[in-house]
Amino acid sequence: MDTPDRSKINTPLSQFEDSPVFNYISNLSPIEPVKSVHITQTFNSLSFSSPPSVFTSPHVNCHRESRFLRRHNLLDASKAKGSSEDINNVYSREKTLADSTQLCHESSEPQENTNPNISVRDASNEPRDENPNISIEVPQGLKYNLASPGYEPVICADEADSLLELPGKPGSDVAYVPDDSEKDSIEGEMHIPGLCQNEEKVEGPDCGVDDLIAEASDLLMFSPPNMTEALKDINKQLSPSTKLTNFRTLLGQSATNEGQQMHIVDTVASGSEHEIENHPCESGAATDTVQRQDNHTNVALVANNPMEKVDDKLVYVTHRGIRRRCLDFEMASVQRKNLDGKSNTNSSTEKSDEMDVSKGKQLVPIKHSGDSRKCVLPGIGLHLNALASLNDCKNIKIETLISGRQTNLPSSSSSLQLSASQDHQLSLVPISVEKDLEPSENEVQPGEDCTQPLVHMAGEDLQQNSPKKKRQIYRRRLEPDGEGESCKRCNCKKSKCLKLYCECFAAGVYCIEPCSCRDCFNKPIHVDTVLQTRQQIESRNPLAFAPKVIRSSDSVPEIGDDPNKTPASARHKRGCNCKKSSCLKKYCECYQGGVGCSISCRCEGCKNTYGRKDGSVLSGIEAKPEEETEAGEKAVMENASHKTETQNTEEHPDHALPTTPLRLSRSLIPLPFSSKGKPPRSFVTTISSSGLFVSQKLGKSSAPRSQPKFEMPVQTIPDDDSPVTCIKTSSPNGKRISSPNCDVGSSPTRRGGRKLILQSIPSFPSLTPHNLRSD
DNA sequence: GAGTTTGAAACT
DNA sequence: CAGTTTCAAACTC
DSSP: OOOOOGGGOOOOOHHHHHHHHHHHHHHSSSSHHHHHHHHHHHHHHHHOOOOTTOOOOHHHHHHHHHHHHHHHHHHHHHHHGGGGGGGHHHHHHHHHHHHHHHHHHHHHHHOOOOHHHHHHHHSSSTTTOOHHHHHHHHHHHHHHHSSSSSOBBBHHHHHHHHHHHHHSSHHHHHHOOHHHHHHHHHHHTTTTHHHHHHHHHHHHHSHHHHHHHHHHHHHHHTTTTHHHHHHHHHSSSSSSSHHHHHHHHHHHHHHTOHHHHHHHHHHHSSSHHHHHHHHTTTTTHHHHHHHHHHHHHHHHHHTTHHHHHOOOOHHHHHHHHHHHHHHHHHHHHHHOOOSSSSSHHHHHHHHHHHHHHHHHHHHHHOTHHHHHHHHHTTOOOOOSSSSHHHHHHHHHHHHHHHTTTOOOOOOOOOOEEOOBBBBOOOHHHHHHHHHOOOHHHHHOTTTSSSSHHHHHHHOOOTTOOHHHHHHHHHHHHHHOOOOOOOOOOOSSSSSTTTTTSSSSHHHOOOOOOOOSSSSOOGGGGGHHHHHOOOHHHHOOOOOTTTTTEEEEHHHHHTTTTTTTSSSTOOESSSSSOOSSSSOTTTTTTTHTTBBBBBBBBBOSSOOOOOTTTSSSSHHHHHHHHTHHHHHHHHHHHHHHHHHHHHHHHOOGGHHHHHGTTTSSSSOOOOOOOOOOSSSSHHHIIIIOOOOOOSSOOSSOOOOOOOOOOOOOGGOOOEEEEEEEEBBOOOOOOOOOOOOOHHHHHHHHGHHHHHHHHHHGGGGGOOOOOHHHHHH
């Protein structure tokens, strides 16, 4: 590519020509321009054409696709502009890097997060620069993640990690088809992209080292001055290889002190995430790196949640699980669509993931490994599906990890539905998918649960045999943590696990070994069947896989509902139809979901402790004092929300439903369904939304109360401008559905978590909407 | 662990 | 859309 004549380039560059950085750039090899191009290509390659995931909710997909498209366009545009703009690109990139770095910093410091920076930058820069876009998207990623329980936000973060890997590995991009969450995550890592790009560019041994260093220095500009200086010194040195070596050394030295940024640099320097990914938990150094990465991601994505920040491990684990889910789903989809081999490419990555996961477990002693596993597997998230479940899973891990440290994890959570999720998010599914993709790797047996491996990894407990025992165990295990439900196994005998009767299927996750189902078709090997069935069901009822419990809060912001609706307010999307249980048992989906009954319920003799249909909200609390621990809390929350809602309802009986997001426009992506508390698992994946979820319930007292795995839109986060924080998708009905991910934050139980999220989210809000519109 | 109850999902 | 059947989870013993 021809390097445009600088003289021809007027503008702002002149201002910067004086800067050392600029000088350095000027001296860079001609390759520079190519870089820009490369970058573009890279993104394209990464392009995230999102294949339909097995358990993807249509809504989600739409969202995803649109986003991707947008991104592609941008990239293309940049390409089109060609070399002539290369210089500008360089400049832009420099700036972008700086910005991203800054962003990172900000992320690390939630309080500081401010959209303004990003916005400003964007404004100044023409769209042509890819980075800007990326930057812009970061917010989305955050939103997305946040929105999805688990689904998944967290997922995104992890995914981001994996994305990092891609650059260095040819073809990997194909394999890794990021789903929404992934994209988000990627976006979240935008600051890194530049580096990654470089990496790719650098493919050649030394070539690009200068650039690398240069960029690194730029990044470091935000770091301690000494670092920057050091880097510059290195530049003055001789051979590229030498530079690189020195650079690494330098980085290594500073690594100790440099948290997030360092991780970025590290990645760049090493030139292969592989290293990092492969040794996540093994060596201290490696682990550190990984964690840093994750942290970074987290920061970027989640920045809101102090807790996460606080606990690196926690974050790491969470992300991992989520990430897996999303990726797997995606992969599965990809596989289906593109039998072409991506598998090869990914194999390494996948392995890495697997390793990470397993290792991740190692990082912290996880009692609930089994749960984790499930969560991980089911993932998704649903999840952003099943986010609740995802969230649950996440929570579990988190809890475990944190145990001791912070009691307060924002247990409030997300469901991913997980889980997120998604809910779908969820983890189980992913793993299964992976297997499919890469039989060689973990595959246990074709037909078998892909999850098995996970099971082993995760835990031992899960290996129970008798269905009932399993179930009991499961319950025991999960419930205490809260929502272990997400990890439940099914026991289907006649439905072949292809109907909503099947919890796994409903949650958007594959059945796993622990399931005691018969003639199960809900396995990776039957992807096609699963997809078809799913589609069929969705065609009948688009919301079939949407979270059953919806938090009105999410929708509120978007629609502009009254702020009155508290995040806590959640309702079953369809309402229950209980006749004999008085809505006091898990037979009642409302109760099971930890939400009060609403007008939409047709129950008889409702005594739902979370809120009665008639509006006598928490009267129920009194009813069951003993359970009240959490229930009470919830109830209280509910009450509050109910009050608001009730008022509304009373005033506008007809709109009582409105409390339910469904009634409102459902913009949120339906995550995994969490209907039964358990579900949210994988759908997150689908949703990929699962974003970061905070676990929904940490500890709950009585089992039944396990609540809320339901998806509550993270969106609840009222404050920010990002009303749409959560991924919103429009349902066919145009109604809004909250994603499990979102839910996570909102769960009454975890108010704390929610708050945190709120604080941080604000930083990126504006961007998201912006992006969406652009789409 | 077997059997019953329950209500959602599916079917007509 | 309503009624019935099927199904599997929740629950009880």
